Amino acid sequence: MNHLLSDRINSLATSQTLAMAALARELKAQGKDIISLSLGEPDFNTPDFIKEAAKKAIDDNYSTYSPVDGYVELKEAICRKFKRDNDLDYKPANIVVSTGAKQSLYNIAQCMLNDGDEVILPAPYWVSYFEIVKMAGGIPVEVPTSVESNFKITADELAKAITPKTKMIWYSSPCNPSGSVYTREELTALSKVLENHPNIFVVSDEIYEHINFAGNFCSIASIPGMFDRTITVNGVAKAFAMTGWRIGYIGAPEFIAKACTKMQGQVTSGANSIAQRATITAVDADPSVLNEMVSAFKGRRDLVVKMIQDIPGMKINVPDGAFYAFPDVSSYFGKTLRGKLIKNADDLSMYLLAEANVACVTGDAFGNPDCIRLSYATSEEQLVKAFTQIKEALA
Numbered sequence: 001m002n003h004l005l006s007d008r009i010n011s012l013a014t015s016q017t018l019a020m021a022a023l024a025r026e027l028k029a030q031g032k033d034i035i036s037l038s039l040g041e042p043d044f045n046t047p048d049f050i051k052e053a054a055k056k057a058i059d060d061n062y063s064t065y066s067p068v069d070g071y072v073e074l075k076e077a078i079c080r081k082f083k084r085d086n087d088l089d090y091k092p093a094n095i096v097v098s099t100g101a102k103q104s105l106y107n108i109a110q111c112m113l114n115d116g117d118e119v120i121l122p123a124p125y126w127v128s129y130f131e132i133v134k135m136a137g138g139i140p141v142e143v144p145t146s147v148e149s150n151f152k153i154t155a156d157e158l159a160k161a162i163t164p165k166t167k168m169i170w171y172s173s174p175c176n177p178s179g180s181v182y183t184r185e186e187l188t189a190l191s192k193v194l195e196n197h198p199n200i201f202v203v204s205d206e207i208y209e210h211i212n213f214a215g216n217f218c219s220i221a222s223i224p225g226m227f228d229r230t231i232t233v234n235g236v237a238k239a240f241a242m243t244g245w246r247i248g249y250i251g252a253p254e255f256i257a258k259a260c261t262k263m264q265g266q267v268t269s270g271a272n273s274i275a276q277r278a279t280i281t282a283v284d285a286d287p288s289v290l291n292e293m294v295s296a297f298k299g300r301r302d303l304v305v306k307m308i309q310d311i312p313g314m315k316i317n318v319p320d321g322a323f324y325a326f327p328d329v330s331s332y333f334g335k336t337l338r339g340k341l342i343k344n345a346d347d348l349s350m351y352l353l354a355e356a357n358v359a360c361v362t363g364d365a366f367g368n369p370d371c372i373r374l375s376y377a378t379s380e381e382q383l384v385k386a387f388t389q390i391k392e393a394l395a
Contacts, residue, residue: 016364016365017038017361017365027353036378037358037378038360040238042293044293058274069261082251088222097249098250100246101234101237101249105203107250110136114138117139117167117168118140121367123143125170127366145157151326166200168200170202173204177322179326205233206232208239211323219232245278246275247276300376300380303384315331325376326371326373340355352372
């Protein structure tokens with residue numbers, strides 16, 4: 001029946017992270033003891049002070065439609081957060097609140113891209129960038145990186161990727177899936193390249209900003225000359241363990257913010273009213289409230305890197321943020337394990353699901369076919385069990 005559907009949906013790839021998570025759930029339901037390291041979701045609960053704010057919002061009857069671009073009190077709180085954490089002087093007119101940072105990204109693509117516009121994606125990139133750009137008629141241009149370069153692009157690589165059709169560059173820092181964090185020096189070098197191309201806009205996805213083990217986080221919009229050409233994307237899903245609350249936001253030049261509001265007004269209108277009121281409390285909180293969670297992730301990061309380094313044939317960088325490991329597993333390609341030929345990362349992911357009972361995601365989905373992504377947003381006990389089973393399955 002696919003011929004009855006639009007070309008748009010037929011050409012759209014399914015999200016590999018969601019597909020693998022669904023498969024893991026299916027196998028669990030069949031009674032298999034699957035350890036899922038496939039989803040990007042903190043295994044912590046939303047902090048109580050945020051939940052209390054949501055309960056108060058219910059009691060205060062915040063039950064009507066919210067403004068399309070977000071409550072003004074929330075936009076003011078987001079401006080305070082941008083100033084406090086990123087040294088960025090946004091005004092409420094620069095802010096648009098959406099139903100998750102994914103909608104923020106979708107709005108940007110729909111508002112900024114025409115057919116044939118090129119968008120540079122340093123690879124690996126978050127799985128949905130590619131399809132969101134494609135849906136808007138844009139052409140994703142992948143710039144490959146490797147475990148040796150800590151999965152970061154250089155100024156030279158950026159310069160070589162730019163063509164007369166380049167409209168934007170999209171990247172995340174800390175990066176999903178590699179955990180890499182760009183330093184101020186690295187972003188300054190990239191900005192110098194962009195000085196020669198004043199019409200190129202940058203999307204800086206900073207959703208993992210606070211899950212950062214290196215410190216000194218830098219927003220590219222804070223670098224001289226970049227503020228008026230950067231769209232800063234953030235949200236509360238990862239840092240505050242609010243994935244299901246679905247609140248993301250942008251700080252952007254006013255004409256882009258207006259365009260995103262216009263787009264959103266025809267698609268979803270304003271984001272959930274209760275979640276927005278709770279988010280005011282979240283973004284106003286001192287980031288030190290997250291120390292315990294960040295410390296737990298750092299401990300797991302150290303554990304996971306050590307366990308991966310102990311598996312012959314896997315190469316790993318030391319991620320500086322987020323909660324993912326992205327090992328290079330290409331040494332297994334062409335080998336036969338337990339009678340199964342491993343041709344690529346897709347094969348290895350399915351092999352680990354079948355033989356190690358561990359769900360991960362192929363690096364192909366993130367634009368790096370040599371790697372797999374493993375989330376360490378689960379207990380140390382589960383991680384030790386998972387990597388013990390992975391090591392045995394690959395022996």
